[in-house]
Amino acid sequence: MATKHPQARPANPRFSSGPCAKIPTFSLDLLADAPLGRSHRAKVGKDKLKAAIETTREVLGIPADYKIGIVPASDTGAVEMALWSLLGARKATMCAWESFGAGWVTDVVKQLKIDAEVKTADYGQIVDFADVDFNTDVVFTWNGTTSGVRVPNGDKIPADREGLTICDATSAAFAMDLPWDKLDVTTFSWQKVMGGEAAHGMIVLSPRAVERLESYTPAWPLPKIFRMTKGGKLIDGIFTGATINTPSMLAVEDYLVALDWAKTVGGLEGLIKRSTTNAKVLWDFCDRHDWIANLAEDEATRSNTSVCLKFTDDRITDGAAFAKAVAKKLEDYNAAYDIGAYRDAPAGLRVWCGATVEASDLEALTLWLKWAFEECIAEQ
């Protein structure tokens, strides 16, 4: 029997894990200063790109001697660029606990055919860095977007490691503390915690990563969009705003606007606080109900951005169909968009809780979630 749905909907029902909700103050008018129709190599364009790099450094607290570049093809482009340019100099260790990490394993083992140890953990669990040899090059995803499991901190990464750490931090940057001294290559996209646009990625290189780039040439050919060196020297321009190819100046403007907003909410500390407050709404909801649980098994690894949930009620006969039905009902009622679990992940929901989402919208969502759950149980 149909029950009455909650009265108030989330003011913004956009809980997609990427592209993620725009900043709460977003309006197209905010992009009026974009130098549209101008060259990205003109002073006006280069200044904008440089500002995007240096404001990223400021907000994220990236050390002055680290290089930051804007690169093609979003986070995927940034990760691929790192893997293809840096790996092969020594043995690698590939760590994966969900589908994106698994994708990097495929690239390294099947495409690049690098001598690599592969360490995996099931959805909900994580690879213990105590068992990882950091004298190899280690590739991992800080926050597994499709499992909602994150590295708790960098304590187990040795300061005196001989290998490089290559970290896909796309759903972590701007929402979690990243220990820059433990990360040699860090990548992310604007379309996640900052609610920016996709298509452009960022790559952050430690001095050790630069040293590797300048002293090692991979045995395989590198396409132009992956090349960070010329004649054995880093192409410095990439890290000062002279991008490899043409960027979208509209997307750049949008990112600058998001960075300005980030400063108004307290910078990195404020962004982390917003994400954690958001995620806590769902963590607490799980604690209060025995039919839903966090996919992350260990509290210390629970993501505060991509919160993944599983249904645990014995009455559910077909887990995948049930989760899909709940997500569809919420979408049909405009209460929540795009919260079905990722296609390769276990059945359930994935609700983005990054800094651009409002806690009050997540509170409203929990009422709808309860309603949709009860409806779907009755409709089975």
Ligand SMILES: Cc1ncc(COP(=O)(O)O)c(C=O)c1O
């Ligand atoms: C952990 C992780 N890596 C890589 C990607 C791919 O990012 P993009 O589509 O921005 O290249 C995503 C996207 O959701 C992700 O969550």
